[in-house]
Amino acid sequence: MLKKNCTLELDGNREELTVILRGEIDHYTAAWVRSEIDASISELRPKRTVFVLSEIDFMDSSGIGLIMGRYAKMQNIGGTLAVRDPSDRVERIFKLAGLERIIELEKGEKNNEN
């Protein structure tokens, strides 16, 4: 197994699934986290899934596909999806695709440089 520069932490219940991603999201890591997250969503069927992205230090357009795909999955089971604390850079990439118009962006107190 090759080393992945991305880690995934899943924590949830029927109400809310929290997905904490750290490190780098590209096509390689997205393909892996996608299947893990989807298994959790299918099992828990939460009302809401929250992606915590404050510790992402690299993301390309694969991140858009990852969020859009999970958004569609949550819609299918009648739930919602939110993205919490993206860096300005990550937010800029989401906005290129107009994601902020369909997905809830939660911004905490945390400062986001870069």
Next chain:
Amino acid sequence: MRTNLEKEKNRFSGAVINEMRIKLPSLSVNESVARSVVAAFCAQLDPSACEVADIKCAVSEAVTNCIVHAYKDSVGIIYITVKLCEGRTVRVEIRDRGRGIENVRLARQPLYTTDAENERSGMGFTVMESFCDRVRVNSQCKKGTTVTLYKLLKNRE
């Protein structure tokens, strides 16, 4: 009289100061290898953190396209050339000998993808364009594609 196109070309045509060539097989794990190596080579021009992040992201997009589109059902070679030029310009050429792009103008449109089933967003070229100063795409069906990214670095105090 000079046309706008010529003027634009001249902005990016400074003499080459240093050059690196790398060859990688089109394995997904090499996406991060490629962007990290290119960023490390560009460090000698002392780019800002933001400029480095721009270059990494654009390179990641172009290299991913070679892996998921050009060599969709096979493993091929990705050729990357990085040129650091006079006038603080970085030129990164990412070339494949894959299946090529039928209609480049269409492919460059935001949200256009031929691979939606694998959750490609169709935003790769849009990301490259928004993080670079110029993006050139040359492609020939069944022969391959060359994407050239141009980044002008700001002067540092």
